[in-house]
Amino acid sequence: MLYNEVMIRYGELSTKGKNKKAFINRLAQNVKAALHDFEEIKVHADRDRMHLILNGADSDVVMERLTFIFGIQNFSPVMRLERDMEIVKKTAVEMVREQYSEGKTFKISTRRADHDFELDTNEMNQLLGGEVLKNIEGIKVQVKKPDINLRVEVRLNGIFLSCQTVQGAGGLPVGTSGKGMLMLSGGIDSPVAGYLAMKRGVEVEAVHFHSPPYTSPRALQKAKDLTAKIAAFSGTIQFIEVPFTEIQEEIKKSVPEGYLMTVTRRMMMRLTDKIREQRKGLAIFNGESLGQVASQTMHSMIAINDVTTTPVLRPVISMDKNEIIEIAKTIDTFELSIQPFEDCCTIFAPPSPKTKPDLDKAREYESRLDIEGLIERAMANLSVSKINVGQTLEEQQKEIYSDLL
Ligand code: ATP
Ligand code: MG
Numbered sequence: 001m002l003y004n005e006v007m008i009r010y011g012e013l014s015t016k017g018k019n020k021k022a023f024i025n026r027l028a029q030n031v032k033a034a035l036h037d038f039e040e041i042k043v044h045a046d047r048d049r050m051h052l053i054l055n056g057a058d059s060d061v062v063m064e065r066l067t068f069i070f071g072i073q074n075f076s077p078v079m080r081l082e083r084d085m086e087i088v089k090k091t092a093v094e095m096v097r098e099q100y101s102e103g104k105t106f107k108i109s110t111r112r113a114d115h116d117f118e119l120d121t122n123e124m125n126q127l128l129g130g131e132v133l134k135n136i137e138g139i140k141v142q143v144k145k146p147d148i149n150l151r152v153e154v155r156l157n158g159i160f161l162s163c164q165t166v167q168g169a170g171g172l173p174v175g176t177s178g179k180g181m182l183m184l185s186g187g188i189d190s191p192v193a194g195y196l197a198m199k200r201g202v203e204v205e206a207v208h209f210h211s212p213p214y215t216s217p218r219a220l221q222k223a224k225d226l227t228a229k230i231a232a233f234s235g236t237i238q239f240i241e242v243p244f245t246e247i248q249e250e251i252k253k254s255v256p257e258g259y260l261m262t263v264t265r266r267m268m269m270r271l272t273d274k275i276r277e278q279r280k281g282l283a284i285f286n287g288e289s290l291g292q293v294a295s296q297t298m299h300s301m302i303a304i305n306d307v308t309t310t311p312v313l314r315p316v317i318s319m320d321k322n323e324i325i326e327i328a329k330t331i332d333t334f335e336l337s338i339q340p341f342e343d344c345c346t347i348f349a350p351p352s353p354k355t356k357p358d359l360d361k362a363r364e365y366e367s368r369l370d371i372e373g374l375i376e377r378a379m380a381n382l383s384v385s386k387i388n389v390g391q392t393l394e395e396q397q398k399e400i401y402s403d404l405l
Contacts, residue, residue: 001098003059003077006066007162008050011073011170019176024050027071027173033235034065063166068232070199071176072168079161083117085127088152088159092128093135095163096148105142106132110152117154124152172201174234179203180283180313181240181276183268185343186222189287189316191230191333192324196315197285198233205279206237206387207272209244214348219341224387229333231389238279241383242271247374248348254368261295261353262362263369265304270371271378273308278379283311289324290317299356306359 008031010024028045031052035041040055041062054062059077066075079095081087096106110124119127128150129141150163182194184206194204208223224239231237247267255263272284288296295304305312316324328334 001094003079004054004056005078005080005160006052006054006059006062006075007078008052008066008075008168009073010048010050010071011168012071012172020047023071023173023176026176027069030069030071030173030175030235031066034069035062038062066168067166068169069173070169070171070201070233071173073170074165074168076162076165080158081161083154083159085119088161089128089131091161092150092152093132095161096132096139096150097136099148099163100136100139102138104147105140106148106150107141107143107146108132108150108152110154112154114154114156124154128152169199169233171199174198174201175203177201177203178283179205179279179281180285181272181279181281182206183272183284183286184208184223184227185287186219186226186337186339186341187287187343188321188328188334188337189289189292189324191226191287191337192327192331193285193287193315194230195233195327195331195333197313198230202283202285203234204230204237204285205281206239207242207275208239209242209268209271211243211245211248211348214245214248215342219343222336222339222341224385225336226333227387228389229336230331231387232331234389236386236388239385239387240275240279241385242275243378243381244268247378250369250374252348255365257350258354259357259362259365260348260350262300262303262357263366264348265295265300266307266362266366267371267374269304269312270307270375273310274375274379275382276310283313284308285313285315287316288314289319289321292321294353294355297355300354303357303359303362306363 010027024045028043028050031050032043038057041057042053042055044051044053052062063075063077066072079091081091108125108128110121112121132139133141148163150161153160177200180197180202182190182197182204184190184194194206197204206227208220210220220241227237227239248264251260251263251267276284290296294300325334328337
């Protein structure tokens with residue numbers, strides 16, 4: 001059944017006091033962006049609800065897109081009808097029938113904004129309830145907690161019917177919490193961390209380190225494909241490629257094996273922080289989970305975090321691998337993440353890095369490097385691209401070529 005309106009309920013942002021207006025405006029922007037190819041849709045953002053007037057747009061496609069937008073608690077497809085009881089009766093039966101399966105119960109709940117309407121709420125409930133009972137065999141009325149609740153609203157501009165509530169993505173509208181830099185590898189954890197950051201309203205930009213020729217173009221492409229996946233939750237994501245080859249080679253030359261990983265991570269953190277500063281981000285996000293590998297112990301975090309005072313936020317810090325994988329599957333990044341391409345960190349990594357690196361030693365070994373020069377050269381060669389939701393390799397290339405032409 002194709003509906004002509006969708007009513008959106010806000011959820012958590014209803015409680016946000018004076019920020020409420022900014023939140024609602026941002027959500028409206030995000031909804032419009034997600035539905036940008038439906039020019040006919042009108043978005044009305046009220047204080048308590050948002051109404052989408054579909055004007056012929058396919059309600060199934062619209063509802064599918066809405067499930068990816070943070071800040072929406074739930075939504076209901078709505079049928080707006082003329083104030084003609086014959087049409088209302090017929091549509092009410094159709095809508096209940098669509099939700100009905102054997103054993104389900106229903107009720108009709110009418111509200112009137114227009115008290116001059118020919119029928120009062122009781123008469124409406126009786127009339128429509130009778131019509132449903134007559135036409136759907138086996139269905140029963142239940143007033144308390146029915147399976148199907150057909151809501152009917154009589155207003156001056158029409159009669160509105162709805163009987164379905166679809167769960168939204170929850171969270172806060174992307175952008176309302178500010179911008180953060182996501183350290184995105186090709187692994188399982190960092191895309192999940194990015195998704196969770198976006199869920200709390202962060203506008204994420206992806207920072208990816210790669211070390212050609214030690215890492216292949218396909219590893220870079222994998223990171224971009226993962227970005228395109230999580231862009232489903234924000235429309236687009238800026239992807240920042242950081243050339244890391246020279247730094248890794250220098251570290252390998254000058255730093256003892258046990259500290260390769262720690263110093264490498266310190267350099268990644270420094271660069272991410274520089275990029276954050278340049279792009280006016282407020283925090284850094286990564287996919288670290290406590291105790292998962294040597295670089296993710298609290299001792300390691302002390303030695304690595306030492307290079308910045310910027311908040312480093314770790315959305316999956318307390319999750320087990322299985323829990324992270326569970327989320328990766330629901331956001332559809334898992335299959336991509338497990339493709340076997342070498343990561344820049346694994347290639348130079350010793351088989352057994354220190355799980356308890358010493359901060360002073362890390363600083364001392366690092367001082368053998370020309371830190372300023374290395375950072376400056378990497379920063380001079382960043383490459384930034386905009387990645388859209390679901391963009392395939394082919395489409396990305398097309399865009400690059402069209403930029404060149
Ligand atoms: P992931 O599954 O996210 O790759 P991981 O368990 O493999 O995580 P590590 O490789 O130790 O863990 O990386 C820890 C975190 O460091 C990652 O979650 C990511 O945020 C960041 N990171 C690692 N490699 C890169 C890279 N090449 N580019 C950007 N960030 C990276
Ligand atoms: Mg990794």
